[in-house]
Amino acid sequence: MAMPIFAPGDDPGSSFPELLRRIGGGPAALSASADALGPLPHATTCVAMRYVDGVVMAGDRRATAGNLISHRSMEKVVEADRYSGVAIAGAAGPAMDMVKLFQLQLEHYEKVEGTSLSLEGKANQLSAMIRGNLQSAMMGLAVVPIFAGFDERRERGRLWDFDVTGGRYEEREYVATGSGSLHAGTVVKLGWREDLGRDDAIDLACRALWEAADADSATGGPDLLRGIYPVVATITAAGWSRVDDDDLAARYEHLAASLREGQRS
Amino acid sequence: MSMPFYVAPEQVMKDRADYARKGIGRGRALVALRYVEGIAVVAENSSETLRKVSEIYDRIAFAGVGRYNEFDQLRVAGVRAADLKGFQYSRDDVDARSLANQYAQILGQIFTHEMKPLEVEILVAEVGQTPAGDQMFHIQYDGTVFDHKEFTVLGGDADAILARLTESFTDGFDAGAAVRTGVAALAGPDRSLPAPDLEVALLARGNGRRCFRRLDDAAVAALLTAT
Numbered sequence: 001m002a003m004p005i006f007a008p009g010d011d012p013g014s015s016f017p018e019l020l021r022r023i024g025g026g027p028a029a030l031s032a033s034a035d036a037l038g039p040l041p042h043a044t045t046c047v048a049m050r051y052v053d054g055v056v057m058a059g060d061r062r063a064t065a066g067n068l069i070s071h072r073s074m075e076k077v078v079e080a081d082r083y084s085g086v087a088i089a090g091a092a093g094p095a096m097d098m099v100k101l102f103q104l105q106l107e108h109y110e111k112v113e114g115t116s117l118s119l120e121g122k123a124n125q126l127s128a129m130i131r132g133n134l135q136s137a138m139m140g141l142a143v144v145p146i147f148a149g150f151d152e153r154r155e156r157g158r159l160w161d162f163d164v165t166g167g168r169y170e171e172r173e174y175v176a177t178g179s180g181s182l183h184a185g186t187v188v189k190l191g192w193r194e195d196l197g198r199d200d201a202i203d204l205a206c207r208a209l210w211e212a213a214d215a216d217s218a219t220g221g222p223d224l225l226r227g228i229y230p231v232v233a234t235i236t237a238a239g240w241s242r243v244d245d246d247d248l249a250a251r252y253e254h255l256a257a258s259l260r261e262g263q264r265s
Numbered sequence: 266m267s268m269p270f271y272v273a274p275e276q277v278m279k280d281r282a283d284y285a286r287k288g289i290g291r292g293r294a295l296v297a298l299r300y301v302e303g304i305a306v307v308a309e310n311s312s313e314t315l316r317k318v319s320e321i322y323d324r325i326a327f328a329g330v331g332r333y334n335e336f337d338q339l340r341v342a343g344v345r346a347a348d349l350k351g352f353q354y355s356r357d358d359v360d361a362r363s364l365a366n367q368y369a370q371i372l373g374q375i376f377t378h379e380m381k382p383l384e385v386e387i388l389v390a391e392v393g394q395t396p397a398g399d400q401m402f403h404i405q406y407d408g409t410v411f412d413h414k415e416f417t418v419l420g421g422d423a424d425a426i427l428a429r430l431t432e433s434f435t436d437g438f439d440a441g442a443a444v445r446t447g448v449a450a451l452a453g454p455d456r457s458l459p460a461p462d463l464e465v466a467l468l469a470r471g472n473g474r475r476c477f478r479r480l481d482d483a484a485v486a487a488l489l490t491a492t
Binding site: 002003004005016019020023100101104107108111112114 | 316319320321338341342343344345346348349351352364367368370371
């Protein structure tokens with residue numbers, strides 16, 4: 001592979017997907033309906049909410065293919081760059097590809113331009129990628145992520161959800177996506193306050209995923225046997241930080257104990 | 266019809282080399298040297314925005330001297346080549362040696378086939394998982410590649426700077442000592458270079474996935490005053 005050099009008028013600029021198109025190295029588009037391929041892994045429930053220091057994002061770890069669990073430790077909430085994260089729901093294959101390309105695009109832009117994209121610019125990029133996936137979406141491989149991050153210029157957390165056509169909607173308080181989003185979203189809706197602190201926000205996200213797992217078969221709960229817990233991360237002025245499993249284990253223990261207590265009385 | 270004068274190929278190459286060397290010699294120099302955690306790159310550069318040193322990939326840095334627009338084009342080409350390779354294969358497959366070879370091809374091609382050679386010298390540095398894996402490739406305007414283990418100098422007045430650096434370099438510098446040694450070699454005995462006239466970046470093993478870290482003026486000043 002030769003080093004890509006372009007004439008000034010023909011330069012792909014700081015866009016990695018555009019570069020990939022010029023080189024011809026992008027993945028081939030799907031040409032048949034996904035139904036013909038049988039059940040494919042799908043990723044499920046993710047939530048994100050704003051709190052005083054920034055945003056918290058959380059996602060369960062289960063991927064399902066039809067009625068079977070295909071993967072127990074999938075990471076659907078991933079760091080996009082230092083100040084933002086993506087949570088994915090939908091067809092796992094294209095979603096993982098999209099996230100990989102998105103992470104790379106943010107880094108590529110930062111290196112080529114010498115400065116990173118604004119948070120809104122990042123959301124816009126993701127929107128374009130989802131739009132680019134529309135053909136696959138119509139064949140049954142839809143990807144609907146959440147994008148959240150800390151806006152350094154406005155000094156607060158911001159979050160967006162998307163539809164399969166790339167429609168981009170900024171939410172003020174919280175977002176939920178995936179099969180369990182109805183339950184998870186309702187829990188967050190009832191518990192969300194403007195002055196939510198870090199601890200309460202993480203607890204609320206854990207509770208939301210718990211309730212989604214309780215009511216939706218495609219959403220995985222905390223797996224005590226294997227020690228697999230949801231991915232929960234905060235993004236603040238200090239950047240992306242993942243909540244460690246010991247902390248989550250304690251929170252779920254506490255949650256289970258309080259639920260048992262509630263049933264007894 | 267006028268006949269073009271015959272010019273011997275030796276003369277053509279010599280003229281081009283002189284032209285390129287003159288362009289590079291006008292610019293300010295930079296040094297790269299090894300220290301315990303990786304590689305430090307110190308450049309004399311009073312601009313806050315037009316960078317000579319930058320990140321190519323997780324463990325790879327780029328530095329250029331000479332004409333800014335020319336080495337910046339090479340820098341962007343390197344970022345693209347590295348990101349494409351990492352995307353198509355794996356992040357572990359991106360290495361400085363292959364990039365250096367590609368740069369050498371381009372520079373050599375332009376030197377022999379174009380009217381004007383590129384008036385640049387570039388450095389591709391990679392920090393290994395262990396100090397034994399650290400690599401520095403110095404590529405000249407005509408595509409000649411040198412690999413260095415300890416330190417290298419690019420740009421104008423390189424011979425004098427190299428002589429000073431050869432004298433002062435020892436193995437096992439920490440970041441501060443490496444930067445101070447680099448600055449002293451660049452400045453020479455008669456000048457002192459304050460932080461705003463310097464551009465300093467570290468390629469350090471301990472920086473996480475992306476090893477490249479640029480130091481701002483305050484951090485550079487702090488390193489210069491520490492003893």
